[in-house]
Amino acid sequence: MNAADNTENTPDTRTAIMEATYAALCKHGYANLTMQAIADEFDKTKAVLHYHYDTKEDLLVAFLDYLLDRFLDTLDIETIDDPEERLVALVDALLLGTHEPRSETDHWEYHTALLDIRAQAPHNDAFREQLTTNYRHIEATAAAIIEDGIERGVFREVDPERAATWLFATINGARLHQVTLDESDVAEDVRAAIVEEWLDWLRRPNGE
Incomplete structure (x- = not known):
């Protein structure tokens, strides 16, 4: 060389x-x-x-892996002690890109572009495998926060993995709607519903 x-x-x-x-x-x-x-x-x-990289596909698979690494590097929620605050920070990062230095316009341009790659996944094993890896890693992060909240008496007794799956599916749906519909406030509205309603349900009732 x-x-x-x-x-x-x-x-x-x-x-x-x-x-x-x-x-x-x-x-x-x-x-x-x-x-x-x-x-x-x-x-x-x-x-x-x-x-x-031999092909565009090889490069994009590496790019998806890079996105996961960059997300984890810039997330910086481990310093947040309160499980609820930590979960809200994760929601804001996933839904609104608050962890990123990029502008809001760049954030949604990126999700529009990522949607193009996701659309190839049903027919592309390499894309599907890497997207699944990314999904499972982030879902596990949410599940760990929820489990910590349960153990500390902050959240009610729920299945952490199932709750994380619901949360991530909701966030993904909001991002899809934001970039495909003529509705500019979908992400903010879903964020409000998660924080003001779903988290209110997730909190452990007093005396339980």
Whole structure:
């Protein structure tokens, strides 16, 4: 491997590729996304992309894995002691992107682009496998918060995994509606329903 190859194999280069993929996917969508479109978003050639990833599919699978890592890195909810506050922070991050430095417009452009990838999952085993991995990891995070709340007497006795599944399905539905319907307040309305009504039900009643 020569010196140029070493330069192209650094963590910074990989991060730059992922960020370029993010930008190109938001700009072009899945159908019009090409390796050249991704290369156009950063200061490397298309050859650098093919050095790391043989196909667009390989790159997008790596991108989905990168999204999970970045989400976990920027979430920063472990310092929140109260289980209810921690759960609300997770909801806000998943639904509104409050953990991200990006703008609200960028947040929904990203979810529109991600919807394109998710639409391929029924016919693409690699996409489906990575999306499932991401889903299970985040669902487990929610379940762990709920279980902690139960053990500390904050939440009522429920099945943590089932409650987390319901919560994540609700959030996913809200994101889908936000990017596919002419309704700009869906995410905020669902967030309010979760925080003001579902969490009120989840709290352990006094004296229970």
